[in-house]
Every structure is written in structure tokens, then in C-alpha cells.
Amino acid sequence: MTAALALLIYAAALLTAGPRLLKRLDWVDRAPRLGLAMWQAATASALISLALGGLVLVVPAIRDAGGLTHVLDACVTAMRDHYSGVSQPVGAVAGLLSSAGLVLWAGGHVIASLARAWWSKRAHLGALALVARPLPEKGIVVVEHAAPVAYCIPGRRSRIVLTTGTLDRLDGAQLSAVLEHEKAHLRGRHDIVRNVAVALARAFPRIRLFRDARLEIARLIELIADDSAVRRHDRAVVAAALVSVAAGPVPAAALGAGSTALLTRVRRLLNPARPLSRAARGINAMGIALLLALPLGLAANPAIVAIFERHCPVG
Template sequence: MTAVTALLGYAVLLGAFGPRLLRARGWTERAPRLGVLAWQTAGASVLGAVILAGLILAVPIVEAPHALSDLLAACRLMLRVHYESAPQPIAGYTGILVSGAILLWTAGHIVAAFGTTAIQRRRHARALAMVARRHVDLDALVVEYDQPLAYCVPGRHRCVVLSTGALEHLDEEQVSAVLAHEHAHLAGRHHLAINTAMAFGRAFPGVPLLRAARSEVPRLLELLADDVAARQHDRVTLAAALVTVANGRTPAMALGAGGGTALLRVRRLLAPHDPLSRTERLTGGVGIALLAALPLALAANPAITALLERHCHFPG
């Protein structure tokens, strides 16, 4: 039960205080790729800890035997202890029920999130096929629309869409910068991370960490796409382009250069933070590895302890 308590305590603490830790000192804005990985790993770590706690209740730990006969006897003993005593069946069935329910609930929301956006993208692709024209030089689709608009549609029918208003208000270099931003989304498959974050947040809206990730992951991916575009184009040029397309209404299943965070991103482009140092990146990587490994370590600790007690004999 110690491992179960530790896993549940870890899940509660990370789920409640994780957003404060991940937002501390704005380090994710200085390294958005690392930030996205941290948010997603932390969310998976919370869910994994609860699932492992349920499995531990269902699978009691026994000492590792030396021989085959001991192994068979231990298995028989484990089954008897697990099913003949009164408290164990309740705890075991509860653990299986909780773990299975979380897995199915999460998987259902993931399938729904990816399935819904896939259907929306197919419908949008059919609509674009009727109203848009391909601009060969830009490798983009152009739609007749007065308002400056730029977005990309990921997935099987991936494409970048520009409005005629965007082409009229942006100069050639600004158009190239916007296209670089959108191609960064497509190349990085950012929609996968966004759909996963949305699915986790919708499945467990009461968990502060998962709820906050629904807005933080898309925001950080926009910063990441800005950084990729800024390596190829002048930051001032990109910032000016973002201001122009900031008010464009992007379809729900698409990723756009504008949006509600555009003005904040413009400030970041014009007054960029120093990137994380190599030591800070290494520290962040170690922290993410710990988030992934700690639930497994807590769950495996009773089995490792039993194995060492049985096989490692230390002189008294």
C-alpha cells in the first residue's frame, strides 16, 4: 500500500502544482519545444501514476523464488492470499476497475479528438477544392477573402491557405515569413500534440495540470513556429506580418499565424528572451526524464525490494 499511496500522492501534487512549476520564470517561452515536451510528459505522468496505482492493488508483490518449484508455490500462494482474504478482492477489483476506466476514458477522448478533427479537415478540404485556387509559386491555396488570413490544414490533405486580403496587405518578404511559420506547423506535426492536450484536458477537466495544458501547448507551438520562421526571415518582418493577420479567423481544426496570441508573440519577436543555456536545457531534459520515470520507479520499488531481499544476502 506504500507504493499506492506514493503514486496517488505524486499524481495529486503534480496535477495540482504542476502548472505553477512549468510556468515558473517563463522558461518555456525561451525553449518552447522543451516546454511542450514538459507539459505533455507531466500530463502523461499524472495519468500513468494513477493507472499504476490501480494495477498495484490488483497484483500483490511476493518474494522472487530461486527455483521453478518455488515459483509455482509462490504463484499458488499469491492467488490464495489475493482471493481468499476478505480485503484483497475488494482492493484488487477496485484497482482493475479504476485503471481500466481511466485507460478507456482517456483512449475514448483521444479517438474522439483525432476523429473529429480528421472529419473536419476532410470537409474543409472538399470546400477548398471548390473555392480555392493553387498559387504555384507560393505552394499554397488562395481563397477570395478581403480580410488578411493565413493558416495551414494538417493531416492527409495538408496545405497552406492564404486569403487574397493577405496577399494584398503583405509584401513578398512578409508572405514568405508567414509561409515559413505555417510550414513549421506542418513539418513538426503540431496538430498531434494539440489534439492530445485537448483530449487529456477534456477527459479530466478537474485536474489543473491537464486543464492548463489545453491552452499552454497550442501557445507554445505557436512560439515554436515563430522561432523556426525567424531563423529564415527577419524578426521585424515576421512581427509585422503577424500584426497584419492577427485578426484573421482560423478554422477550428487548422493552425493559423494569427489568433489571440499574435500580439503577445509580436512583443516576443521584437524583444526576444535569451535562449536557455546548455546547462539549463540539460536540467530541463533531466526533469522531463524524471517525470516519465518516477511513476514507474515508484511502482517497481516493492518488486525490486522483494527481489533484493530474497537474492542479495548481506553479512550481518
């Protein structure tokens, strides 16, 4: 079995079985940062595997070292043999084109998504400059509107936006909890995390892994922000604050406190599960590392075998 075939089989297995396996993980809500990393690692691992699957087809087309010593020529020849299995140069051209196409397609969607978000944020900030009034705390503005709404606009000119309805509806502790929730989004740059997931789901709309990752990542970043608010405020206060601002509309470029999976989040706040143990965190962190390392290991395995043969001077 060639390295390219192994990578493609691994990617296919991850793309088909990955969503079901990830959704069965019962610890994700107890450690949302780790869960977020797991979903990100799974999508990255699938893309890396597909890209490397094309690139390893190029290795057999590498020519001998020419001006280098015969020892190195033999090493290159051995490495080409271990990566062989597809006729050349057809395999090399097909592999290079497929890898480049995948990277350009996915990368183009990510760049376009980030660009759209940047323009949307810029336009919204321009509108806020005309209608909003600043609060004494830097970076927080208030808009005249009866509905209770709270959201943040991330970026270099980040803003937390509240409506007068929010100020009227929430008491001091609840308002502070909402602000801490939004500040967590700003600190974590959750807008970038969300936009990348949205871009990959748009790039590969028929692939369930990317569709599910978009939804789960949007939910998990809200859980992360909820946990940040809970570290400073009572759980009941945070839950009540989220419910109060849940009905208000949130701009597409913004992250709102009550905008995603509200019922599940309120239940989680009021009935907290036991935190994940240190050992369980370590095991799952190793799983994340394995997801990222496995494609690289599959791609490099023939080269490692060649290096340790007597043809290569380092073996």
C-alpha cells in the same frame, strides 16, 4: 506505505501543485520545444501514476507459479507481500476497474478529438477544392477573400491556405515568413499535439493541470513556429506579418499564424531573450525524464526490493 498510495499521493501533488510550478518556470518562452515537452510530460506523468496506482493493487492477487519451481513460488510470494496492504480480492478488482476506466475515459476522449478533427479537415478540404486556386508552390492555395488570413490544414493532404487579402497586404518577405510559420506547424504535426491536449482538458474539465496544459500547449506551438520563421527571416518582418494576418478567422481544424497570444508573441519577437544555455537545457531535460520515470519507479520499487531478497533467484 504501499506503492499504490505513493502513486496516488504523487499524482495528487502533481495535479494540484503542478500548474503553479510549471507557470513559474521563467525559461519556457526561451526554449518553447523544451517547455512543450515539460507540459506534456507533466500531464502524462499524472495519468500514468493514476493508472499504475490501480494496477499495482492487482499484484497481491497473483497466484503462486503452480507448475514452476518452489524457488519461483517463493519469489512470487515475496513480491505479493511487498505489494500488499489492501484486502483481496476487493483491492485487485477495484484497482483493475479504476485503471481500465481511466485509460478508456482518457483514450476515448483522445480518439474522439482526433476523429472530429479528421472529419472537420476532410470537410474543409472538400470545400477548398471547390473555391480555392493553387499557387505554383505545391500545397498552397488561395481563396478569394478581402480579409488577410493565413492558416494550414495538417494531415496527409496538407494545405496552406491564403486569402487574396493576404497576398495584397503582405510584401514578399512577410509572405515568406508566414509560409515558413505554417510549414513549421505541418512538419511538427502540431495539430495532433493540440488535439490531444484539448481532449484531456475535456476529459477532466475540473482538473487545472489539464486545463492549463491545453492553453500553454496551444501557445507554445505558436512560439515554436515563430522561431522557425525567425531562423530564415528578420524578427521585425515576422512580427509585422503576424500582425497583418491576426484579424482573420481561422477554421477550428486549422492552425493559423496569428491566432493565439499575438501580443505576447510580437513582444517576444521584437525583444528576444537570451537563448537557454546548454547546461540549463540539460538540467530541464533531466527534469522531464524524471517526470516520466518517477511513476514507473514508484510502481516498480516493491518488485525491485523483492528481486534483491534471497527468495528470488536473480537477487
